[in-house]
Amino acid sequence: MIMDLQGASVSVFPSFGEPVYPPGGSSHERLDADGELEMKRMRVLVVDDEAIIADTVVEILKQEGFDAEGLSTGTSAIELAKEWHPDVLLSDVIMPGLNGIEIGMKIREIAPKCRVILFSGQAATVDLLEQARRQGHKFDILAKPIRPEQLIGLIKGKSPS
């Protein structure tokens, strides 16, 4: 198991090169006046203390044409968000240090437009959600394992089926 306690992004993979662009279309394709596709790649910040999950999700998203960064701790993710301004935060919930909900609330302060998607392998998150609700935050948590297609759809803005 590879852990990243320094907060730097570490890949478990060899470099696979830049993902094919544009792949199957991105959520941010818009037609400008000239009819050209003006692509602003959507930025996704992935946080999971299991590096293999963060890395594979980042890899999948990059393949789908997203700009994705993977980190294994909340603190490093918040640091990065201050400069990088992600559009979407995808975070695990139960983690050492800051949990996903705490990260979500912090990111919303830094980047109010950022969407927060949480996913967890554990069901025991009801108390955490309740705690967040009392502070005025509403989160939905997806259950792991989640299929990549479904995850991509969610990030693109479709509601989970």
Place this chain on the structure above:
Amino acid sequence: MSKLRDSLAGKLTAMNMLVSGGALLLAAISFFTYEILTFRANMTTNRTVEAQIIGANSVSPLIFNDPAAAEKTLSALRASKHIVYAAIYTNDGTFFAGYWRDSNSKAPLPLSVLKTGEQERHWFGDDQFSLVQTIMFEGKPVGMVYICSDLQALYDRFKSYGLILLGIVGASLVAALALSRIAQRVISKPILRLAETARFVSREKDFRARVPTTRDHDEVAVLVNAFNEMLIEIQKRDSALQESERQFRSLADSIPQLAWMGEATGELFWYNRRWYEYTGTTPQQMLGWGWRSVHDPAQLPAVMEKWKRAIETGEPFDMIFPLRGADGTYRDFLTLASPVRDDKGNVARWFGTNTDITEQRRAEEALRQTEKLAATGRLAASIAHEINNPLEAVINLVYLARKQPENARKYLELADQELERIAQITRNTLGFYRDSSSTKEVDISEVLGEVIALYWRKIQFKKISVRPDYGNGIKIVGFPGEIRQIFANLVANAIEALSAEGSLVIRASRVTLRDGSNRAGVRVTFLDNGTGIAPENRKKIFEPFYTTKKDVGTGLGLWLTLQLVEKHHGSLRVRTSVEPGRSCTVFSVFLPERPQTV
């Protein structure tokens, strides 16, 4: 006589009679004595005068030797009927002339001669008074007169005086009797009424009785008033006592417990209503040692032994045992009994209660089941987490392998590693759910290895160094799932207690207990250099629902651990220190080679 002893009135009467009779007797004796003395003096005087007259008239017959003349003079004595004999004797004592009242026995009596110079002598003999006197003529003795009289006059007088005295005494005694009756009314009657009331109160136990009072202010009246006041006081206390007794009984009847009282000897003499309601018995059946009939015969000997020990030592009694209800079923009761001591500190009686703890026991059992379920649930959740994460990775890796065929081999190798992780977890955790209804051989080192593997992620995250210090092949017979749970709870506790980079040393070795039981088994110790357990918490850590980790713990972990250890007839001890820099905690589990067969 006995009547005299029993009755104050009789005593008073007897006393009155004795005093009156005594006084009369004293008066009579004085009177009689005076009479005798007077009589004697009179008789002496009379006889002396008579002797002088006879002597004077006998001078010439003596001088002229004329006894006939002398006899004539003497015969004049016939007028004095008490004179029995009188005679004239010559100077030399020769009979000269005589007089006899009884003319049939005319014999001269011998004269007792006067001493020289003695003129007269008289004396009282048997029934007689005698007098001898010298007859003088011109200063010279010429003869002697001898007069002898009987004492009949005295006797006659005594007889009549005696009769009079008897009459007076009789009349006096009758008068005294009448007077004492009146006196009794004044003195003895209030006392008799006092005695009568006292007898009534002691016989009937009715303290409402009172002694009628009189208008007197004497000692008897004081006594009567004091007695009445005492009765008022006793009546007050008696009613207070009865009230207190009533209150006690209604209290004892209203409590949900069965309650009873016993003698210092252990026999019970009182039970509250609930006892009779629950057991369906009657007071007659329960008297003395009757309580034994509602006990389970199998457990009675142990109860009797403990109860007898409490009776002997006077120590409070507490025990849990079943009692048979009216419906024939047994329920468990917690029985507490305390000795009630008298002023001297001796056990006077016992007071005891039996509290039905059947429901409580059921609730505890239900709680234990619930806790088992909750623990299972928590375990399931953590297992889900352990499985879902690698599953997520596998799904992602498979997706990537499909999308990037050129890198498929690398992705699939990674996926294979993750799958191996899942397999490992299920192998380890499924052990918890194996059927634990039967015992089997358990390898302690193997179980410890699995438990450490289960918590490996947490251990790694906190950078805890775990030092296993045991060899292979330490085996005992037990319930594998439960032994695993015991170790898992203790390891989890140690991890919670440890801060980052702490250390946990786990030792396991075969031991033989030196507590007299000589039981062989295995001792496993978990030593962590964490914060230690504060002294105020040490006693409570094995209690259910006690936790210092309110946000994450249920407070049942160590309690459940102890239950499981005890199920294996083992023991669990803890030693801990909170000394800064040297704080540590050691949990030490002893598990016997095999659980005792029950």
